[in-house]
Structures are given as structure tokens and as C-alpha cells.
Amino acid sequence: MLDFLQAVSDGVLFGATYALIGIGFTLVFGVMHKINMAYAAASIGAAYSGLLLLEVMAGAPPAAVFACAFLAGGLLGWVVYLACFHFIPLSHPLATLMSTVGMLLLIDEVVVHATDGMPQNYPAMFDDVMLHAGEFTLRGDLLLVFGVCVAAMACLLALLYRTRLGLATRAVSQQPIAAQLCGIQVAQVNAITFVITGLLGGLAGAMIGASVGTLSPLLSGPLTVKGLVVTVIGGLGSIPGAIVAGLLVGGFENVFQLYRGVTERDLYVMLLLFAFLVFRPGGIFAPRGGRD
Amino acid sequence: MLELKGVTRHFGGVRAVDGLDLLVPEGCIFGLIGPNGSGKSTTVNLITGLFPLTAGTILFRGERLDDLPTHRRLQKGIARTFQNIRLFGRLTVWQNLWVAQNSPEDRARRSFFARWLGGRRRARDEIAHLLEFSGLAHKADEFAANLSFGEQRRLELARALAARPRLLLLDEPAAGMNSEEIGQLRERILALRARGITILLIEHVMELVMGVTDRIAVLNFGQKIAEGSPAEIQADPVVRKAYLGGGAT
């Protein structure tokens, strides 16, 4: 029982990073109805950019590295938007999909070239703190990661539902043509959405780096798959859904790893996804049947 | 020919169509009118099976349609056009009609032996005839997306006819047309009836509806509020209030 609780809590805490990546996918999907396959790779790329700070300023505090990754993420988001979305006409969704795949490969390879593919030590905060309750333990640094992820989601929700920019974003996601007629610059809102998701991604990348302790270009592939799974389980375009799904997938995979072993773990994650596709195709918070 | 009994469709809490009864007799041109959002298009989608029914039954020539998928209903003889044109833009005009040849006769003709007996040539003849009828013969090899608006409307009608329907559902076929085009459309509709095709016409353009229909039903908020001949409907005060609004005379 303790093992089970421990597996769930470890998994859920780590799932916060899946949730952040899932939000990035879901937000872009919500606004543009497209997938940005380069998102997870860009997030890891941004986390690497944070390391540049340590190059210039040895001994920079971890928080500064995270901030640097956060900003780099926003910049990368904008670059991805320009390279893969801005110039490709809306009528060719497959071309957009493919160009983001090209971008994924490009970002990964740039990272590989910059580091010769070697894993890089990543700074963390509170990594020596462990909370104990009898046998039960919680990692201090994961609690921080979890806290940062929750705070970031709260900021995002506030941005979407409390500001004019958020209103415009939601308008574009629901009725792009009507929004345009109301004087909202759709291209601009799209670009801003990418910057926002990029910032979130940079943060997610940094948090992943901090919680693993090491960065490698190997991370981006599996993270892309997990992020997409989370997006579907949470319901396309649903931010609260992505959050809950991220935590759910994190906990779920850890439990199955405990009972069925690591080689079968991902098989069960895929089965969970199928279960959702069959029984709840609209995701966790799907409304019960909408018009059309 | 077509009979709707207590047909109901809910979307969440919204009752888009609510207990609708309708009887479309064979060989007639039946008009279905009503204000925006009154459930007309939903009714068409229910008849063709794009949405499942919440309650009620649909009978076509005495046969229940409720559980048949859309393509099976077409094979029974129900074809439709769309309010917002839905052609296959990257197929040619000719291919648009080719794809739509799904009547039981056409399907039988495509079987292996029938092909050798000239089935393909007859299919081509038929398409040529339809192109002629819609005035699109000179555009046969053009991509559908490159047609003008009026041509696209005509192609939609031709595509529905390619399925050799007994019942044709026209969902606002005159939307966006000028009066000359509406005149041509009226001619075509009358010509189709003359061939024995029953027509359910959903339309806003009163000029067309009042001119060609034999009988009209009026929907409001998913319910039928009146039914009768064009003249009766025009005189009906309930209809005038619901449809034309309070200010109309």
C-alpha cells in the first residue's frame, strides 16, 4: 500500500511537467487547430539555452538559469511560429504539420551540435531536501517543480480569462473569422499565443532539467509523445483537462511501472489513451455532446 | 412518400427539432420554411441520417429509416444538397458526378461482368446528360473549386441527381442567387418534378417557395406551427407573426 501511495505521489508530482507540455499543445490547438510537433523539442532547447547563462556567468543561481530558459522559450516559440505557421496558408494543414516535424529535427540537431550530444548537468533548487513521513518520502525539488507548474498554470488562466489579450485569444480560438471582423489581428494573436506557449515550454523544459538533474536531446522524443497523449486525454483545447491529464498520466505510468515493470509501462499508458478515445473521446472535461 | 412521426432531436438542452410530424406525398414539391434557427437544416440532417434521432421515426415509402447510415439512405433514393456548398473542390466537375453515382442500378452496373457489357459507357452517358442539364458541359474537366458560385450551386444539384433520387432535399438552393438565376432554378425544379422526383425544398427566398411549391410547412423553435398551400400559409396570421415578425403587414 505504501509502495502504491509512493508511486502515485512521485508520478503525480512528476506529471506536473507533462501537464505543462500538454498545455502548450492544447493552447496552440485551441487557437489554430493545428499541432505544433516541435513544441517539446523547443522546450528542451530552451532549457539548454538556460545553460548558456552558466557559460557567461559561472555560478549563476538556478533561478536565474530557469528565468533564462523561460525567456529563451518565448523567443523559440516565436521562431517556430514564423518558420512553420506564418507563411504556410491555412488550407495546407499537412504542410504545417510536416514543417513542425522538420523544426523538431532541426532543434534537436542544433542542441546535439552545441553539446556533442553529451548529457549536461542541470542546476536544481532544493534537490537535497527530502520530506519524510515514516517510510513515505517526497522530493523537495519535485515539490518546487510542482509548485512552479501550478503557479504557471494559474498565471496562464488569469491571462486568458482576466485580460484583453486573453479575451482576444479565446475569441480567435472560437470564431477566427468573426474575431477578424471585430478588428482583432488574428496573425498577431497567433504569434502571441506561440510566444506564451513558448514561455511555458521554456519553463517546463527547465523544470524537467531540474527534476532529472541532467539534460539530453534524447528527452524531446518521448516528451512529445507524452505531451500529445496528455493533450488528447485532457480533451483538445482544454487547459484544465491538460493539467489533470498530465498529473493522471504521471501517476498512472508510475503505478504500472511498479506493478508491471518498465518495459510494459508505456503499453498501459497507450491503453489508457485508447480507453479515453473509446469511452470519453472528448477528454476528461468533455461537455456532454455539443452542437455539430 | 416521406413521413416523419414525432421526430425529435436535442443538442444538450436545446430542442432543435421537437416532435415534428410531416407527410410529403409522392410527386409533390413540398416547402419547409421558418426563421433562422427554427430547425430546418437539422430536419434535413435527420432525414439523411447525419445526426441520430433523439426520438420519433422516419418512414420512406413505408420503410423505417431510423437505423440506416447515411449512405444506405441515399441508396434508398434520398439525395440532398447543402446550404453551404460542399463540393469536392480538388476533384473535377466530371469526377464530382462520377463519385456520386451510388444508386443500386449504378452499383450493379459496376460489377465485374456488367462493366464488360458497356456499363461504363452508360455511366459516362449519364454524366454527360447531367452536365448538359446543369449547363456545365463546357466545364467538365475544371476543378470544382475553380467554378463560379452559381456554377457550384448547379453542380451540387447535378451531384445530388447523379444518385437517381426519388426524393430530393434542397437546402436553401437559392441562397445568394440573383433573380435571373432563381428563375433558372425554378425551371430546373419544375423539370425534375416532371421526371417524377419528389422535392423537399427548404428556402428563405419567398419568391421561389411561393412560386413552385404545392404545399408548405412552417417551423418555429423546432415545432411545426402551420401547414397548407402557399396561399393558405401566406394568409396565416400565426405564420406572419412568427416568420415575418410583428412589423410585417
Place this chain on the structure above:
Amino acid sequence: MDFYFGLIQLIGVHTLLGLSAYIVLLTGQVSLAQAAFYAIGAYVSGMLTVLAEWHIVPALAVGGLAGAAAACAVGFPALRVKGLMLVIATLAFGEGVRIFFFNFDYQIAKGDIKVGPLGGEGFRQIRFFPENGWTTFDVMLFIWLFVVLVMALLWWFDRSRYGAVLRAVGEDEVAAQSVGVNLTAVKVSAMTVGGAIAGIAGCLYAHYTTHIEHASFNVLVATFAIAYPIVGGLQSVFGTLAAVVFVQGFLVEGLRELGDWRNLLFGALIVLAMNLRPQGLFWRRGA
């Protein structure tokens, strides 16, 4: 010269893989499950030639059928979802199959060594071609026999009413249904044909590389399968071939002399290609 024959073999196998996704893409479905059918074809036919000592031709037929059967089975439930959901559902299926082969052991003793798939270590020594005296040139001809057959078949589909129906479904499912097209039949049949092609491609892959393992069938391979027809354009089967030549012949092999720059250019050129020609490289003026 062997090098060019080898490269043409590789281009042939990748063309088949791309064509397996091409026919599915025509119906508007983006399937990332092609790598799974590829894997199934590879493992099934490899086991037949190595363990049961079959000839390559029947093994290839069975591999193709196995791919088709799997694709048909996936086709039905996959119909429940569309668009991005389908992409991810098929991706999940593909990963599931890969993980299955990762955990799949079936070895028998043959002489002094054990042969057959061995989980994470893969399935080695699928040497039907060299053991039976086939030269690189022979193998190339054999592979291209199937490439030509499949391309001819798909080209004929494209000219036939079936091809028009596939494209009609890809353009607008609702309209296609409404003109009497049986969506289930069309989508499942396209998926099944695609699965058969991928199965054949997998069989050829297993035999010309002589060694397969779960990692040879990962998401990246699935992505390449759909990348070929998308980069090439969906107007005709030649687009897929052109894209394979562009990607495998030019980006991978032609730029090899550039050394370090090659892989950087790889991603960048795909992005550039899609920006310049969003309809695909091989696309004549028209719609």
C-alpha cells in the same frame, strides 16, 4: 556500383513505406500506425524465412497479409476519431506494437546458434538474400518489382472511380456520405491496402538489412512514412517517389559529404520545402 544499387534498394523500400501512408492520406486520415504494420510485416516474414525456412515470396505474401489484417483491425476503431485524435490514436497503436516486439521472445536452436526474435536485442541474421546467392543487383530488382507493382496499382486506383471516391472522402466526409459513399468501407479499405503495402515494405526491409529490432520501428519511422507523401504532394504516386528521392537520396545520402552540416540542413530544408511548396514538391498547376 553496389553502393548505388544499395541506395536504390533503400529508396524502393522507403517509397513503399511512403505509399502505404499515401493511400490512407488520400482519405484525409493521418496515420502514424504505418511503422507498426511495417514492423509486423518485417517480423512475420523474417520469422518465416529464418525459423520456418520459407522462400522469400510466400513469406512476403504472408507478411503483407499480416500487415493488412492488422490495419483492417485498427481501421474499424480508428474510424471513431478524426484529425488530431486519429494521429494520436494511431501513434499510440504504433508505440504499442513496438513495445510488444520489445517484449517478444521466440527463439529456436538452429545448428549451434539460436535464431529468432529476442526482445530488446532484436532479431538478427535474416540472411535469405545473401545465403541464396542473390546479388545486390538481384535484390534491387526484386524490391523494385514490388515498387513498380504497387505504384502501378495505386496509379490505376487514382484513375479509377475508387481513387476519386478516396479523394472525395478526404475532401469532405459529410458530403461524401451524403452522396452515398460508405465511409467505413472506404476508410477501412484504404487502411487495409496501406497495411498490406507497409507489410510488404517491412518484409523487404527486414531482409535487406538482415537485422531488425524494436527501435527500427519507432515514431520517427512512422513520421517519415507520412512525411514522404506530404512532402511530395498528394496529387500522384510520383510525388511520394520524388520525396523519397529528395529525402533519402539528397538530404541523407547526397549531403553525406557535408559531414557535420548534413543533419542541421536536414530539418531546415524540410521546413523550407514546406514553406515554399506547401502543396508538396511534385504538384502540377491546377487546384
Place this chain on the structure above:
Amino acid sequence: MKKLALAVALALAAGGTLAQEKTVRISGFGAKTGPVRSFGINSEAAMLAAADLINKGGGVRLADGSKARIVVDFYDDACNAEQGISVIRRIAGTDALVAIGPTCSNVAEPLFGILQKKVDDPGDTGLQFPVFTDVAIKIGLARISEWAFRNVPNEMTMYSSLFYWLRQKYPDLKTVWGGVEEDFAHSRTTWHVVMKDRATANNFQVLGESKWLLADTNFATQVREMKKANADIIAISAHPFSMCGALKEMQRQGVKPKVLVGLTSSSSLETLQGCAKQAQGMIIPTSFAPVNKEAKFAAEQTAKFKGTADLHSMAAWENMFILKQVMESERISGDKSQIQADRRKIRDGLAKLKVTKGLLGDTKRTDDREADKPYLFVQARGNEWVVLHNPL
């Protein structure tokens, strides 16, 4: 087909004579893209450095007594099986006499598979080209083809010796727990086939193992198992990225085994780059460390070509000198029209070798074309690997 190849070779030879200077080409190949890029870079540097040295010493003596310069080129196979096959075919299509590579075991397996299995078997149309591997380390690969040779450490011998030494040095240690990267052919084989077996043979009790995947990020559950087992020795068979993740989790959970053993490929700079602090004290058997004059010299030369000396790149370095010796003793013609004959001579020469000279001492060669290299035990201390013990 052969005639065509001959014609091409003749044409090349005609061009070659104009250049007057004779050359012999040795091609390298390996991963220069992707997460294992450093392997390719280091091997290439070591080959270039060795060729430079040989050429400065006059080059390779040919059968007619003249001297030929060694030319090295290096191809990237991206650690991908299909690309590896393409590359070896491309190399075989040039005037290269022999190839050194590849980096990845999953490339080596199919690559050796397309080579002729047994020489002089007319029924086998596999490629007839000698490959002398420096890195791909998964056990027993050269058995696949008689054209395949390897100069990689024999893990069976190394871990046998390591566990024997541990048994002698720490007689009171009893139990072993494994940590294994389950989805990578090499690391997986090393634990399940080598480490487990060797530990048991030396009277350790193997309690079990924790498994993870190449790109895993969360090791909490696995390390908890480790902690429960409370074994005296923990042996981690994983590549640097996931090993670092696991080591960091072990630190958090306070798992401190009395002895920590690592995978031989991880005795490289990568581990120190990723997690020097957590890897402190880890013992790894390796076939290279800059312990003597020759080894230091090789490392310096390689550094000139921007490469790092480790067990992999130094194998490439050794291969270059072994090949020079084989070319001279087998009296290759160096004539571009005799390429296939020269390749065959090199193969036969390599097959004949019983002992080769290595940086750490003599390497015994086995009948199945593998090497039994001298090795050392190194330990992570500070920011470098220091020699802990020389068992030979």
C-alpha cells in the same frame, strides 16, 4: 557486376597514377549526429591523428617496396542501421581497403549481416569487405561474419576480473543489485549476460535488478527497489544520460552502496559532464586510461585533432597501427586495380593475428575475430577518471 567495379577501379587507378604519390585509403564511419555524436568525433580525430603520425614516419610500405601515404575519410551513419549499410556500401565502392567503425551495436549487427558470412563461400553474395570495429561493443558481434573484426574490450573478461578483484579486496561484501537500461541492446546484454553471470561466478549473490529506459526521466520507483534490496554492490549497466538520472535519484534517496560499478562505455567524459558529483567513487573496467607514455602521447595527438581519448577512440587509434602492420606483413600491392585482392589480404592478415600491440600492452586476438584487450579499473574522482587498479 564485378567487371563494372573493376572498370571503375581502373579508371580511378588511371587518375591516381597522375598524382604520382601512392595512397592507401582507410575509411572510418560512425555516429556524428544524434546523442552519441561525441563517439564519432573522437574516433575520427584518433584516426586522423594516427594517420598523420604514420605518414610522417614515411607511410605504409607496399609489396614493391615503395611507400604509400594513408588517407582517412570519415562518414556519419547517424547511428541508424539503414544509413550504416549505405555507408559501408559507399565505402566499398571507393578505393578504401578497410573500414573502421561503426559506433552503435544496432548498426554493427545489420552491417555485419550484409557481409559475407564465410569467406570463399560462392553461394553467399554478402559484401566482401573487411570491417575492423572500434566502438560497437555488444558481446559476440564479430561472430556474424568472417569479414568482421573487432578491437573492443571483452566485457566477459573485464567484469570477471572486476568481480574477482572485488571478492578479494572486500571479502565481507555479499550482495549485488543491478541497474539496467533495458531498451538498449548493449547495456541490456551487459547486465543480463555478463555482469550477473560474472558476479555469481565470483560468489556474490545477485538480488535482482532495477530496469529503466534510455530516455527515462523519473527513477524514483527503481531506486526505491534498490534501497529496499540494500545490496553491498550496485552495478549500473546504462549509458551516461540515464545513469546520471539514476545516480541523482540514489543521492536523493540516500542509497549509498559500498561499491558502485559502471558500464564500460560510461568511463568517458560524458558521465563527468552530466553528473561528476554523483558518480564519485564509481568503478569501471576500461581498456584505456592515459597511464603510460604511449597512452598519454596518443591522447595528446588525438587532442590536436579536437578529439578526446577514451576507450573507444583509442581503439580506433590502435586499429590504425594494427592495419599498417597487417598491410605491410601481408604485402599489399596498393595498386588500385588490385583492390579486392588487397582487401582480402587485409582480412586474412587480420584473421591470422594472435597478438596485437595496444596502448596498455599486448592484446590477444581470439578465433572468432574478437579481442581480449588489457584493461584497468578506473574510478571517478573529482573531475576525472583515475586508475584504481591494474589487474594484469
